[in-house]
Amino acid sequence: MDHIVEKYxxxxxxxxxxxxxxxxxxWADDATYTDPLAEVAGHSEIDALIDGVHARFPGFVFTRVGEADAHHRQLRFSWGLGPEGAEPLVIGFDVLVTDESGRIADVRGFLDQVPA
Incomplete structure (x- = not known):
């Protein structure tokens, strides 16, 4: 499952x-992504969502925080978003569910720390 987190x-x-x-x-063709700020489906909407995050946080990178926990075809892990090499300004965790071929089919995101 570490491979899936890395690619994600x-x-x-x-x-x-x-x-x-x-x-x-x-990512599965009909993959969905839901967090407190967004609900999208399909490759083009996921791509547009990521573009929006890049526009809002230019130069920031996502990093894994801690270890992933997985069972069956689902996994959860914490992540940080911030300037490369610095403490993350945004911290959250995501739950990913894969399809039968191991592609990301569904993501449920939660935000634990966001800038004011």
Whole structure:
């Protein structure tokens, strides 16, 4: 499951063709993503959501915080968002569910710490 978390965070950090490739390879065609600020479905909406995060937090990167916990086809892990090499300004955790082929099918995100 660590591989899935790595590709998931890589997707959030990528831009352009690299992100398109990651989404195509590692996310189910009808994947959904829901957090307190967004609810989207499908590759194009997920891509647009990530673009919005990049616009709001330019130069910030997503990093894993701690270890992932997994069972069956679902996993949860904490992440941070902030300037590279610095303490994260945003901290949350996500629950990912994969489809039968191991692609990300559903994401439920929670925000634990957000800037004022």
């Amino acid at each position: 965070l890589a997707t959030w950090n990528a831009t352009g063709d690299e992100r398109t490739k990651l989404i195509t390879e590692h």
